[in-house]
Amino acid sequence: MEKFDAIVVGAGPSGNAAAYTLAKAGLKVLQIERGEYPGSKNVQGAILYSDALERIIPDFREDAPLERHIVEQQMWVLDDESYVGSTYRSAEFNREPYNRYTIIRAQFDKWFSKKVQDAGALLICETTVSDLILDGNRVIGVQADREGGAIYADIVILADGVNSLLAKKAGFHPELDPRDVALAVKEIHFLPQETVEARFNIGEDEGVVIEMVGKITKGMMGTGFLYTNKESITIGVGCMLSDFKQQKTTPYALLEEMKAHPAIRPLIAGGEMKEYTGHLIPEGGYKAIPKIYGDGWLMVGDAAMFVNAVHREGSNLAMTSGRLAAETVIALKEQGKFMTEANLALYREKLDESFLMKDLKKYKEMPGILHKNPQFFTTYPELLNKAAHSMLTVDGVDKKTKEREIRRNFVGKRSLFGLMGDAFKMWRAFE
Amino acid sequence: MIKVEDKLFQNRYKVDAGHPHISIKNPDICQNDCKSLACTVCCPAGCYTEEGNGKIVLITDGCLECGTCRVICSEHRNVDWEYPRGGYGILFKFG
Numbered sequence: 182m183e184k185f186d187a188i189v190v191g192a193g194p195s196g197n198a199a200a201y202t203l204a205k206a207g208l209k210v211l212q213i214e215r216g217e218y219p220g221s222k223n224v225q226g227a228i229l230y231s232d233a234l235e236r237i238i239p240d241f242r243e244d245a246p247l248e249r250h251i252v253e254q255q256m257w258v259l260d261d262e263s264y265v266g267s268t269y270r271s272a273e274f275n276r277e278p279y280n281r282y283t284i285i286r287a288q289f290d291k292w293f294s295k296k297v298q299d300a301g302a303l304l305i306c307e308t309t310v311s312d313l314i315l316d317g318n319r320v321i322g323v324q325a326d327r328e329g330g331a332i333y334a335d336i337v338i339l340a341d342g343v344n345s346l347l348a349k350k351a352g353f354h355p356e357l358d359p360r361d362v363a364l365a366v367k368e369i370h371f372l373p374q375e376t377v378e379a380r381f382n383i384g385e386d387e388g389v390v391i392e393m394v395g396k397i398t399k400g401m402m403g404t405g406f407l408y409t410n411k412e413s414i415t416i417g418v419g420c421m422l423s424d425f426k427q428q429k430t431t432p433y434a435l436l437e438e439m440k441a442h443p444a445i446r447p448l449i450a451g452g453e454m455k456e457y458t459g460h461l462i463p464e465g466g467y468k469a470i471p472k473i474y475g476d477g478w479l480m481v482g483d484a485a486m487f488v489n490a491v492h493r494e495g496s497n498l499a500m501t502s503g504r505l506a507a508e509t510v511i512a513l514k515e516q517g518k519f520m521t522e523a524n525l526a527l528y529r530e531k532l533d534e535s536f537l538m539k540d541l542k543k544y545k546e547m548p549g550i551l552h553k554n555p556q557f558f559t560t561y562p563e564l565l566n567k568a569a570h571s572m573l574t575v576d577g578v579d580k581k582t583k584e585r586e587i588r589r590n591f592v593g594k595r596s597l598f599g600l601m602g603d604a605f606k607m608w609r610a611f612e
Numbered sequence: 613m614i615k616v617e618d619k620l621f622q623n624r625y626k627v628d629a630g631h632p633h634i635s636i637k638n639p640d641i642c643q644n645d646c647k648s649l650a651c652t653v654c655c656p657a658g659c660y661t662e663e664g665n666g667k668i669v670l671i672t673d674g675c676l677e678c679g680t681c682r683v684i685c686s687e688h689r690n691v692d693w694e695y696p697r698g699g700y701g702i703l704f705k706f707g
Contacts, residue, residue: 215695217626221703222677286707307699326698344679346695357683364680366656368619368707413706426684432656437614456706459656461683485699505662604653 185211185334187510188323189302190310190347194220194496195482196340197293198503204300206511211332212302213325216311220290223342225496226367226408226415228283228390235370237504239295244277248382248410249388250279253381257444259395259405260566260600263426264444275387283388283408286368294408313337313351313478316370320351320477336510336520340503343461345484353478354471355383359423360552361465361486363403365430367417368440370452380448381409393418393536397439397560399430399511402551402558405439405492407448414449417439420444432459452512464490467545474525478508486536504537505531512521553558554606560594561603616658620674630698632672633693634681642668646688651681666684677702 182391189200192214200212216222228251234241253270274280298304305325314322314331322333336376341347342357343362348354367518372380381389393405403420418432425432435479437601463469464487471478481487482499489498510520517523532538572580591600616687642649643666651660657674661679682693695701 191631217699217703220707224704224707227707257628287704288706290707309695309698311694318678344682344693344695348691356686356689357679359683359686362679364654364656364678400676406673422654422680422683425680426648426650431614431616431653431658433616433619433658434614454619454622454702456622458623458704458707459678459680462677 183332184293185209185332186514187336187337187338188213188334189333189340190323191340191342191482192216192294192295192297192304192306193223193290193340193342193482193499195499195503196338197290197297197409197501199340199481199514200302201237201297202507203510204297204302206507206538207301208511208514210226210302211334212297212304213308213310213323214294214304217289218291219294219304219306220287223286223290224418225286225457225564226406227233227284227286227289227496228408228493229282229289230494230497231278231280231282232501233504235278245292246284248285249281249383250274251281251283251390252383253389255391256391257391257393258562259393259397259442259444260563262443263566263570263597264395265565265569266391266514283390283410285410287442291294291579298486310341310347313347315351318476320475323347335477338503338506338510339478339480339484340540341484343463343483345480348471348480348484353475356464357461357467358469359426360421360548361463361469361481362422363419363462363464363490364422364425364432364459365417365419365462366436366457366459367406367435368416368454368458369410369413369415369456370449370454371413372452372538375383377409377412377414377452381491382411384542393517394558396559397435397442398558399428400555400559401425403500404493407445414452416445416449421464423552433457462490462495463488464548466490466548467541468548470541474522474528476522478523479509479528481506487538487541491547492540492572494540496557501535501537502588505535524525543562544610550606550610554603556599556603564568564591564594616656618672620657623674624703624705625673626700626703628696631697631700632670633694633696633701634670634672634675636668636670637692639668641688641690644646644681646690650684651691654684656679656680672698675702
Protein backbone atom coordinates (compact mmCIF):
# COMPACT_ATOMS: atom_id res chain seq x y z
CA MET A 182 0.00 0.00 0.00
CA GLU A 183 1.28 3.40 -1.02
CA LYS A 184 1.53 5.88 1.82
CA PHE A 185 2.17 9.59 1.57
CA ASP A 186 3.81 12.04 3.95
CA ALA A 187 0.84 14.34 3.44
CA ILE A 188 -2.51 14.40 1.67
CA VAL A 189 -3.98 17.80 0.82
CA VAL A 190 -7.71 17.86 0.11
CA GLY A 191 -8.55 20.66 -2.30
CA ALA A 192 -6.63 22.75 -4.83
CA GLY A 193 -7.69 26.30 -4.01
CA PRO A 194 -5.28 28.94 -2.66
CA SER A 195 -4.86 27.33 0.78
CA GLY A 196 -4.44 23.78 -0.54
CA ASN A 197 -2.03 24.89 -3.24
CA ALA A 198 0.02 26.93 -0.77
CA ALA A 199 0.26 23.93 1.55
CA ALA A 200 1.02 21.36 -1.16
CA TYR A 201 3.61 23.62 -2.79
CA THR A 202 5.45 24.32 0.46
CA LEU A 203 5.46 20.64 1.45
CA ALA A 204 6.60 19.42 -1.97
CA LYS A 205 9.33 22.05 -2.15
CA ALA A 206 10.69 20.71 1.13
CA GLY A 207 10.90 17.24 -0.41
CA LEU A 208 7.88 15.62 1.23
CA LYS A 209 5.82 13.07 -0.63
CA VAL A 210 2.54 14.88 -1.24
CA LEU A 211 -0.76 13.82 -2.75
CA GLN A 212 -3.31 16.52 -3.57
CA ILE A 213 -6.91 15.61 -4.39
CA GLU A 214 -9.26 17.94 -6.27
CA ARG A 215 -12.90 17.20 -7.12
CA GLY A 216 -13.07 19.53 -10.12
CA GLU A 217 -12.14 18.71 -13.69
CA TYR A 218 -9.10 20.96 -13.20
CA PRO A 219 -7.97 23.12 -10.25
CA GLY A 220 -10.17 26.21 -10.22
CA SER A 221 -13.21 24.66 -11.86
CA LYS A 222 -15.04 24.54 -8.51
CA ASN A 223 -13.64 27.73 -7.05
CA VAL A 224 -15.21 31.17 -6.80
CA GLN A 225 -13.78 34.49 -5.65
CA GLY A 226 -14.32 38.23 -6.39
CA ALA A 227 -11.39 38.20 -7.09
CA ILE A 228 -8.54 40.28 -5.66
CA LEU A 229 -5.09 38.76 -5.20
CA TYR A 230 -2.93 40.36 -2.50
CA SER A 231 0.68 39.99 -3.57
CA ASP A 232 2.34 39.64 -0.18
CA ALA A 233 0.94 36.26 0.82
CA LEU A 234 1.84 34.71 -2.55
CA GLU A 235 5.23 36.41 -2.69
CA ARG A 236 6.22 34.59 0.49
CA ILE A 237 5.53 31.31 -1.30
CA ILE A 238 6.48 32.05 -4.91
CA PRO A 239 8.59 35.26 -4.91
CA ASP A 240 8.70 35.60 -8.69
CA PHE A 241 5.00 34.82 -9.32
CA ARG A 242 4.61 37.95 -11.44
CA GLU A 243 6.72 36.43 -14.20
CA ASP A 244 4.06 34.02 -15.39
CA ALA A 245 0.95 34.17 -13.18
CA PRO A 246 -2.26 35.10 -15.04
CA LEU A 247 -2.95 38.53 -13.53
CA GLU A 248 -5.67 40.80 -14.88
CA ARG A 249 -4.99 44.35 -13.64
CA HIS A 250 -3.07 45.87 -10.74
CA ILE A 251 -5.27 48.10 -8.61
CA VAL A 252 -4.55 51.83 -8.74
CA GLU A 253 -7.85 53.11 -7.42
CA GLN A 254 -10.08 52.02 -4.59
CA GLN A 255 -13.61 53.44 -4.26
CA MET A 256 -16.11 53.09 -1.46
CA TRP A 257 -19.73 53.92 -2.20
CA VAL A 258 -22.56 54.42 0.26
CA LEU A 259 -25.75 54.03 -1.73
CA ASP A 260 -29.29 55.24 -1.46
CA ASP A 261 -31.92 54.12 -3.99
CA GLU A 262 -30.96 56.68 -6.61
CA SER A 263 -27.63 58.08 -5.49
CA TYR A 264 -24.38 57.37 -3.74
CA VAL A 265 -21.88 59.23 -1.60
CA GLY A 266 -18.41 57.96 -2.30
CA SER A 267 -14.78 58.20 -1.42
CA THR A 268 -11.93 57.46 -3.78
CA TYR A 269 -8.30 56.77 -3.16
CA ARG A 270 -6.07 56.77 -6.20
CA SER A 271 -2.31 57.01 -6.09
CA ALA A 272 0.60 56.97 -8.53
CA GLU A 273 2.30 54.95 -5.80
CA PHE A 274 0.08 52.00 -6.79
CA ASN A 275 1.49 52.29 -10.29
CA ARG A 276 5.01 51.48 -9.20
CA GLU A 277 6.28 47.94 -9.15
CA PRO A 278 6.07 45.69 -7.32
CA TYR A 279 2.30 46.01 -7.33
CA ASN A 280 0.44 45.33 -4.11
CA ARG A 281 -2.77 43.79 -5.44
CA TYR A 282 -4.32 42.55 -8.65
CA THR A 283 -7.64 41.43 -10.02
CA ILE A 284 -7.50 37.79 -11.09
CA ILE A 285 -9.80 35.20 -12.67
CA ARG A 286 -9.70 32.23 -10.38
CA ALA A 287 -10.20 29.46 -12.93
CA GLN A 288 -7.01 30.63 -14.64
CA PHE A 289 -5.06 31.57 -11.53
CA ASP A 290 -5.71 28.29 -9.70
CA LYS A 291 -4.64 26.32 -12.74
CA TRP A 292 -1.38 28.28 -12.82
CA PHE A 293 -0.77 27.81 -9.09
CA SER A 294 -1.48 24.10 -9.41
CA LYS A 295 1.09 23.78 -12.21
CA LYS A 296 3.67 25.22 -9.79
CA VAL A 297 2.61 22.69 -7.16
CA GLN A 298 3.06 19.81 -9.60
CA ASP A 299 6.40 21.19 -10.81
CA ALA A 300 7.51 21.22 -7.17
CA GLY A 301 6.87 17.47 -7.08
CA ALA A 302 3.40 16.97 -5.62
CA LEU A 303 1.07 14.40 -7.19
CA LEU A 304 -2.32 15.83 -8.16
CA ILE A 305 -5.45 13.80 -8.86
CA CYS A 306 -8.45 15.69 -10.26
CA GLU A 307 -12.09 14.68 -10.78
CA THR A 308 -11.93 12.89 -7.45
CA THR A 309 -14.11 13.72 -4.47
CA VAL A 310 -12.93 12.75 -1.00
CA SER A 311 -16.02 11.31 0.65
CA ASP A 312 -14.68 10.60 4.15
CA LEU A 313 -11.69 10.77 6.40
CA ILE A 314 -10.30 7.42 7.53
CA LEU A 315 -10.05 7.40 11.29
CA ASP A 316 -8.22 5.18 13.74
CA GLY A 317 -10.01 6.11 16.93
CA ASN A 318 -9.72 9.88 16.93
CA ARG A 319 -6.70 9.99 14.69
CA VAL A 320 -6.97 10.74 10.98
CA ILE A 321 -4.85 8.24 9.06
CA GLY A 322 -6.04 8.79 5.50
CA VAL A 323 -8.89 9.63 3.15
CA GLN A 324 -11.54 7.71 1.27
CA ALA A 325 -11.82 8.92 -2.34
CA ASP A 326 -14.71 8.15 -4.70
CA ARG A 327 -12.77 5.94 -7.06
CA GLU A 328 -11.69 2.32 -7.07
CA GLY A 329 -9.15 1.48 -4.38
CA GLY A 330 -10.02 4.86 -2.94
CA ALA A 331 -8.47 4.43 0.52
CA ILE A 332 -5.24 6.42 0.67
CA TYR A 333 -3.07 6.87 3.74
CA ALA A 334 -0.74 9.60 5.01
CA ASP A 335 0.93 10.84 8.19
CA ILE A 336 -1.04 14.08 7.97
CA VAL A 337 -4.17 15.16 6.13
CA ILE A 338 -4.52 18.88 5.40
CA LEU A 339 -8.14 19.88 4.94
CA ALA A 340 -8.31 22.66 2.36
CA ASP A 341 -11.80 21.70 1.29
CA GLY A 342 -13.36 25.13 1.43
CA VAL A 343 -16.23 26.76 3.27
CA ASN A 344 -18.42 23.65 3.06
CA SER A 345 -15.95 21.36 4.80
CA LEU A 346 -18.11 18.26 4.80
CA LEU A 347 -15.16 16.14 5.88
CA ALA A 348 -14.75 17.92 9.21
CA LYS A 349 -18.50 17.66 9.82
CA LYS A 350 -18.73 13.96 8.92
CA ALA A 351 -15.77 13.17 11.18
CA GLY A 352 -17.50 15.02 14.01
CA PHE A 353 -14.79 17.68 14.30
CA HIS A 354 -17.18 20.52 13.40
CA PRO A 355 -20.88 21.25 13.85
CA GLU A 356 -22.88 22.52 10.86
CA LEU A 357 -22.24 26.16 9.89
CA ASP A 358 -24.41 28.78 11.55
CA PRO A 359 -26.29 30.96 9.00
CA ARG A 360 -25.04 33.98 10.99
CA ASP A 361 -21.44 33.05 10.24
CA VAL A 362 -21.60 32.82 6.45
CA ALA A 363 -22.42 35.29 3.72
CA LEU A 364 -23.93 34.26 0.41
CA ALA A 365 -22.44 36.15 -2.51
CA VAL A 366 -23.59 36.03 -6.12
CA LYS A 367 -21.79 37.61 -9.01
CA GLU A 368 -21.58 37.86 -12.77
CA ILE A 369 -18.77 38.48 -15.19
CA HIS A 370 -19.50 40.88 -18.06
CA PHE A 371 -17.18 41.06 -21.02
CA LEU A 372 -16.39 44.37 -22.75
CA PRO A 373 -13.61 45.44 -25.11
CA GLN A 374 -10.42 46.30 -23.23
CA GLU A 375 -10.50 49.93 -24.51
CA THR A 376 -14.04 50.32 -23.19
CA VAL A 377 -13.05 49.14 -19.72
CA GLU A 378 -10.09 51.53 -19.70
CA ALA A 379 -12.04 54.53 -21.00
CA ARG A 380 -14.98 53.93 -18.69
CA PHE A 381 -12.88 53.74 -15.54
CA ASN A 382 -10.22 56.26 -16.56
CA ILE A 383 -7.40 53.75 -16.38
CA GLY A 384 -4.43 52.79 -18.52
CA GLU A 385 -3.39 49.39 -19.76
CA ASP A 386 -3.09 46.90 -16.90
CA GLU A 387 -4.46 49.41 -14.35
CA GLY A 388 -7.55 48.50 -12.38
CA VAL A 389 -10.29 49.91 -10.17
CA VAL A 390 -12.12 48.39 -7.25
CA ILE A 391 -15.50 49.67 -6.06
CA GLU A 392 -16.91 48.41 -2.75
CA MET A 393 -20.52 49.32 -1.97
CA VAL A 394 -22.75 49.43 1.08
CA GLY A 395 -26.26 50.73 1.55
CA LYS A 396 -29.72 50.27 0.18
CA ILE A 397 -28.55 47.74 -2.44
CA THR A 398 -28.69 45.06 0.27
CA LYS A 399 -32.21 46.03 1.40
CA GLY A 400 -31.29 46.28 5.05
CA MET A 401 -29.34 43.05 5.07
CA MET A 402 -25.80 43.03 6.41
CA GLY A 403 -23.74 42.89 3.26
CA THR A 404 -21.80 44.63 0.53
CA GLY A 405 -21.67 44.95 -3.22
CA PHE A 406 -18.55 45.04 -5.34
CA LEU A 407 -17.35 45.82 -8.84
CA TYR A 408 -13.88 44.88 -10.09
CA THR A 409 -12.23 45.63 -13.41
CA ASN A 410 -10.48 42.77 -15.19
CA LYS A 411 -8.52 43.00 -18.42
CA GLU A 412 -11.53 42.80 -20.72
CA SER A 413 -14.35 42.14 -18.32
CA ILE A 414 -16.05 43.48 -15.23
CA THR A 415 -17.02 41.42 -12.24
CA ILE A 416 -20.06 42.61 -10.33
CA GLY A 417 -21.63 41.01 -7.31
CA VAL A 418 -23.38 41.34 -4.00
CA GLY A 419 -23.18 39.34 -0.79
CA CYS A 420 -25.25 39.29 2.41
CA MET A 421 -25.28 37.26 5.59
CA LEU A 422 -27.25 34.06 5.11
CA SER A 423 -29.21 34.62 8.31
CA ASP A 424 -30.44 37.91 6.82
CA PHE A 425 -31.32 36.35 3.47
CA LYS A 426 -33.40 33.85 5.36
CA GLN A 427 -35.56 36.52 6.94
CA GLN A 428 -36.70 38.31 3.80
CA LYS A 429 -38.22 37.46 0.48
CA THR A 430 -35.74 38.70 -2.10
CA THR A 431 -33.84 36.05 -4.04
CA PRO A 432 -30.08 36.55 -4.43
CA TYR A 433 -30.43 36.92 -8.21
CA ALA A 434 -33.18 39.53 -7.87
CA LEU A 435 -30.94 41.46 -5.47
CA LEU A 436 -28.12 41.37 -8.02
CA GLU A 437 -30.45 42.47 -10.83
CA GLU A 438 -31.72 45.43 -8.80
CA MET A 439 -28.18 46.42 -7.94
CA LYS A 440 -27.17 46.28 -11.61
CA ALA A 441 -30.13 48.54 -12.42
CA HIS A 442 -29.03 51.25 -9.95
CA PRO A 443 -28.66 54.49 -11.94
CA ALA A 444 -25.01 54.88 -10.86
CA ILE A 445 -24.06 51.26 -11.63
CA ARG A 446 -25.96 50.53 -14.83
CA PRO A 447 -23.78 52.72 -17.09
CA LEU A 448 -20.60 51.03 -15.81
CA ILE A 449 -21.64 47.62 -17.11
CA ALA A 450 -23.70 48.75 -20.08
CA GLY A 451 -23.15 46.77 -23.27
CA GLY A 452 -21.30 43.96 -21.55
CA GLU A 453 -21.86 40.34 -22.42
CA MET A 454 -22.59 38.25 -19.34
CA LYS A 455 -20.72 34.96 -19.58
CA GLU A 456 -21.01 33.38 -16.14
CA TYR A 457 -23.16 33.59 -13.02
CA THR A 458 -21.79 32.18 -9.79
CA GLY A 459 -22.77 31.85 -6.14
CA HIS A 460 -20.58 31.07 -3.17
CA LEU A 461 -20.59 31.10 0.62
CA ILE A 462 -18.01 33.25 2.42
CA PRO A 463 -17.12 32.36 6.01
CA GLU A 464 -17.46 35.73 7.74
CA GLY A 465 -18.06 34.72 11.34
CA GLY A 466 -14.66 36.06 12.32
CA TYR A 467 -12.45 35.19 15.26
CA LYS A 468 -15.21 33.94 17.54
CA ALA A 469 -16.49 31.51 14.91
CA ILE A 470 -13.15 29.80 14.21
CA PRO A 471 -13.74 26.07 14.65
CA LYS A 472 -11.30 23.39 15.73
CA ILE A 473 -8.45 23.68 13.23
CA TYR A 474 -6.16 20.79 14.11
CA GLY A 475 -6.24 17.40 15.75
CA ASP A 476 -4.45 14.06 15.67
CA GLY A 477 -3.34 13.59 12.09
CA TRP A 478 -5.07 16.63 10.57
CA LEU A 479 -4.78 20.36 10.02
CA MET A 480 -7.31 22.76 8.55
CA VAL A 481 -6.57 25.79 6.36
CA GLY A 482 -8.32 28.54 4.40
CA ASP A 483 -12.09 29.02 4.19
CA ALA A 484 -12.72 25.69 5.95
CA ALA A 485 -11.09 27.24 9.02
CA MET A 486 -13.16 30.48 8.76
CA PHE A 487 -10.05 32.49 7.85
CA VAL A 488 -11.65 35.55 6.25
CA ASN A 489 -11.25 39.17 7.30
CA ALA A 490 -14.67 40.44 6.23
CA VAL A 491 -14.00 44.05 7.23
CA HIS A 492 -11.07 44.34 4.84
CA ARG A 493 -12.40 41.94 2.20
CA GLU A 494 -9.38 39.67 2.61
CA GLY A 495 -9.61 35.91 2.26
CA SER A 496 -7.31 34.37 -0.32
CA ASN A 497 -4.26 35.89 1.38
CA LEU A 498 -5.33 34.35 4.68
CA ALA A 499 -5.90 31.09 2.82
CA MET A 500 -2.41 31.07 1.33
CA THR A 501 -0.81 32.14 4.60
CA SER A 502 -2.56 29.43 6.60
CA GLY A 503 -1.66 26.84 3.94
CA ARG A 504 1.97 27.85 4.13
CA LEU A 505 2.04 27.86 7.95
CA ALA A 506 0.35 24.45 8.09
CA ALA A 507 2.98 23.07 5.73
CA GLU A 508 5.81 24.66 7.72
CA THR A 509 4.41 23.06 10.87
CA VAL A 510 4.45 19.63 9.25
CA ILE A 511 7.96 20.17 7.88
CA ALA A 512 9.24 21.25 11.31
CA LEU A 513 7.72 18.23 13.06
CA LYS A 514 9.14 15.87 10.40
CA GLU A 515 12.61 17.35 10.83
CA GLN A 516 12.42 16.84 14.57
CA GLY A 517 11.15 13.29 14.10
CA LYS A 518 7.94 14.10 15.95
CA PHE A 519 4.55 12.51 15.33
CA MET A 520 1.55 14.41 13.95
CA THR A 521 -0.31 14.40 17.24
CA GLU A 522 -2.70 17.11 18.34
CA ALA A 523 -0.23 18.24 21.02
CA ASN A 524 2.60 18.60 18.51
CA LEU A 525 0.40 20.24 15.88
CA ALA A 526 -0.42 23.01 18.36
CA LEU A 527 2.64 24.59 16.77
CA TYR A 528 0.33 25.49 13.84
CA ARG A 529 -1.86 27.58 16.14
CA GLU A 530 1.24 29.29 17.56
CA LYS A 531 2.40 30.19 14.07
CA LEU A 532 -1.06 31.54 13.19
CA ASP A 533 -1.21 33.58 16.39
CA GLU A 534 2.14 35.19 15.59
CA SER A 535 1.03 36.14 12.06
CA PHE A 536 -1.13 39.01 10.81
CA LEU A 537 -3.87 36.44 10.22
CA MET A 538 -4.97 35.84 13.81
CA LYS A 539 -3.97 39.33 14.91
CA ASP A 540 -6.33 40.89 12.37
CA LEU A 541 -9.17 38.46 13.06
CA LYS A 542 -8.78 39.16 16.78
CA LYS A 543 -8.82 42.92 16.23
CA TYR A 544 -12.25 42.74 14.57
CA LYS A 545 -13.70 39.99 16.73
CA GLU A 546 -16.65 42.15 17.86
CA MET A 547 -17.53 43.40 14.38
CA PRO A 548 -19.87 40.63 13.16
CA GLY A 549 -21.92 40.79 16.37
CA ILE A 550 -22.25 44.57 16.27
CA LEU A 551 -23.33 44.67 12.64
CA HIS A 552 -25.83 41.85 13.18
CA LYS A 553 -27.56 43.75 15.97
CA ASN A 554 -27.44 47.16 14.30
CA PRO A 555 -28.94 47.07 10.81
CA GLN A 556 -29.06 50.89 10.77
CA PHE A 557 -25.50 50.83 9.44
CA PHE A 558 -26.85 49.32 6.21
CA THR A 559 -30.08 51.28 5.85
CA THR A 560 -30.63 54.43 7.91
CA TYR A 561 -27.13 55.88 7.65
CA PRO A 562 -26.71 55.46 3.90
CA GLU A 563 -30.09 57.12 3.42
CA LEU A 564 -29.29 60.01 5.78
CA LEU A 565 -25.87 60.54 4.27
CA ASN A 566 -27.24 60.69 0.75
CA LYS A 567 -30.07 63.02 1.75
CA ALA A 568 -27.56 65.33 3.43
CA ALA A 569 -25.32 65.38 0.35
CA HIS A 570 -28.32 66.01 -1.88
CA SER A 571 -29.49 68.91 0.28
CA MET A 572 -26.08 70.59 0.49
CA LEU A 573 -25.42 70.16 -3.23
CA THR A 574 -28.79 71.46 -4.42
CA VAL A 575 -28.89 75.21 -4.95
CA ASP A 576 -32.47 76.22 -4.30
CA GLY A 577 -32.49 79.52 -2.45
CA VAL A 578 -32.48 77.92 1.02
CA ASP A 579 -29.58 79.14 3.14
CA LYS A 580 -26.87 76.68 4.23
CA LYS A 581 -27.48 77.09 7.94
CA THR A 582 -31.12 76.08 7.54
CA LYS A 583 -30.01 73.11 5.46
CA GLU A 584 -27.56 72.05 8.19
CA ARG A 585 -30.27 72.30 10.83
CA GLU A 586 -32.55 70.19 8.67
CA ILE A 587 -29.84 67.54 8.21
CA ARG A 588 -29.13 67.44 11.95
CA ARG A 589 -32.84 67.11 12.66
CA ASN A 590 -33.04 64.21 10.21
CA PHE A 591 -30.18 62.37 11.89
CA VAL A 592 -31.51 62.86 15.41
CA GLY A 593 -35.05 62.10 14.29
CA LYS A 594 -34.01 58.80 12.77
CA ARG A 595 -31.57 57.60 15.38
CA SER A 596 -31.95 59.93 18.45
CA LEU A 597 -28.95 61.61 20.02
CA PHE A 598 -28.16 58.60 22.20
CA GLY A 599 -28.55 56.31 19.23
CA LEU A 600 -26.02 58.35 17.25
CA MET A 601 -23.54 58.46 20.12
CA GLY A 602 -24.03 54.76 20.76
CA ASP A 603 -23.42 53.93 17.10
CA ALA A 604 -20.27 56.04 17.03
CA PHE A 605 -19.06 54.26 20.16
CA LYS A 606 -19.86 50.82 18.73
CA MET A 607 -17.93 51.54 15.55
CA TRP A 608 -15.01 52.92 17.52
CA ARG A 609 -14.96 49.80 19.68
CA ALA A 610 -15.19 47.53 16.67
CA PHE A 611 -12.33 49.22 14.83
CA GLU A 612 -10.16 49.97 17.88
CA MET B 613 -39.58 38.98 -13.07
CA ILE B 614 -35.99 37.80 -13.28
CA LYS B 615 -35.51 34.31 -14.57
CA VAL B 616 -32.51 32.67 -12.98
CA GLU B 617 -32.53 30.14 -15.82
CA ASP B 618 -31.29 32.88 -18.16
CA LYS B 619 -28.27 33.35 -15.92
CA LEU B 620 -27.59 29.64 -15.41
CA PHE B 621 -27.75 29.15 -19.16
CA GLN B 622 -24.33 30.86 -19.39
CA ASN B 623 -22.73 28.30 -17.07
CA ARG B 624 -21.04 25.04 -17.91
CA TYR B 625 -22.22 21.86 -16.22
CA LYS B 626 -21.51 18.18 -16.41
CA VAL B 627 -24.74 16.77 -15.07
CA ASP B 628 -24.51 13.39 -13.33
CA ALA B 629 -27.83 12.13 -14.75
CA GLY B 630 -29.74 10.01 -12.28
CA HIS B 631 -27.39 10.85 -9.38
CA PRO B 632 -28.54 14.13 -7.81
CA HIS B 633 -26.00 15.13 -5.11
CA ILE B 634 -28.62 16.85 -2.95
CA SER B 635 -31.91 15.40 -1.76
CA ILE B 636 -34.69 16.27 0.64
CA LYS B 637 -34.59 13.77 3.50
CA ASN B 638 -38.30 13.81 4.32
CA PRO B 639 -40.63 15.77 1.98
CA ASP B 640 -43.41 15.70 4.59
CA ILE B 641 -41.37 17.95 6.87
CA CYS B 642 -41.18 20.64 4.15
CA GLN B 643 -44.87 20.31 3.44
CA ASN B 644 -46.18 20.16 7.00
CA ASP B 645 -43.64 21.56 9.46
CA CYS B 646 -41.53 24.17 7.66
CA LYS B 647 -43.00 27.66 7.85
CA SER B 648 -40.25 29.62 6.13
CA LEU B 649 -39.45 27.52 3.04
CA ALA B 650 -36.27 29.59 2.99
CA CYS B 651 -34.67 27.30 0.40
CA THR B 652 -37.13 28.55 -2.23
CA VAL B 653 -35.93 32.13 -1.68
CA CYS B 654 -32.25 31.73 -0.79
CA CYS B 655 -30.93 29.19 -3.29
CA PRO B 656 -29.00 31.34 -5.80
CA ALA B 657 -29.77 28.87 -8.58
CA GLY B 658 -33.48 28.59 -7.83
CA CYS B 659 -33.24 24.80 -7.45
CA TYR B 660 -36.09 24.67 -4.95
CA THR B 661 -39.63 25.54 -5.99
CA GLU B 662 -42.87 25.28 -4.10
CA GLU B 663 -45.73 23.56 -5.90
CA GLY B 664 -48.61 25.29 -4.14
CA ASN B 665 -49.65 23.25 -1.03
CA GLY B 666 -46.11 23.53 0.44
CA LYS B 667 -44.70 20.63 -1.54
CA ILE B 668 -41.05 21.35 -2.44
CA VAL B 669 -39.59 20.22 -5.74
CA LEU B 670 -35.80 20.05 -5.94
CA ILE B 671 -33.99 19.94 -9.28
CA THR B 672 -30.22 20.05 -8.81
CA ASP B 673 -29.13 20.45 -12.45
CA GLY B 674 -28.37 24.17 -12.09
CA CYS B 675 -26.74 23.85 -8.65
CA LEU B 676 -23.76 26.15 -8.00
CA GLU B 677 -22.59 23.91 -5.11
CA CYS B 678 -22.55 26.84 -2.70
CA GLY B 679 -24.05 25.03 0.32
CA THR B 680 -26.73 27.63 1.07
CA CYS B 681 -29.66 25.19 1.20
CA ARG B 682 -27.87 22.92 3.67
CA VAL B 683 -26.85 25.72 6.03
CA ILE B 684 -30.17 27.54 5.86
CA CYS B 685 -32.31 24.50 6.71
CA SER B 686 -31.24 24.96 10.31
CA GLU B 687 -34.51 24.12 12.10
CA HIS B 688 -35.25 20.84 10.41
CA ARG B 689 -31.90 19.75 8.96
CA ASN B 690 -33.86 18.19 6.14
CA VAL B 691 -31.32 18.56 3.33
CA ASP B 692 -28.99 15.69 2.50
CA TRP B 693 -26.04 17.41 0.87
CA GLU B 694 -23.02 15.77 -0.73
CA TYR B 695 -20.55 17.02 -3.29
CA PRO B 696 -21.17 15.64 -6.78
CA ARG B 697 -19.02 12.71 -7.82
CA GLY B 698 -15.53 13.74 -8.93
CA GLY B 699 -15.63 15.70 -12.19
CA TYR B 700 -19.41 16.24 -12.21
CA GLY B 701 -21.51 19.28 -11.44
CA ILE B 702 -20.72 22.93 -12.10
CA LEU B 703 -17.51 23.62 -14.03
CA PHE B 704 -16.61 27.27 -13.62
CA LYS B 705 -15.05 28.85 -16.69
CA PHE B 706 -13.97 31.95 -14.78
CA GLY B 707 -14.97 31.45 -11.15
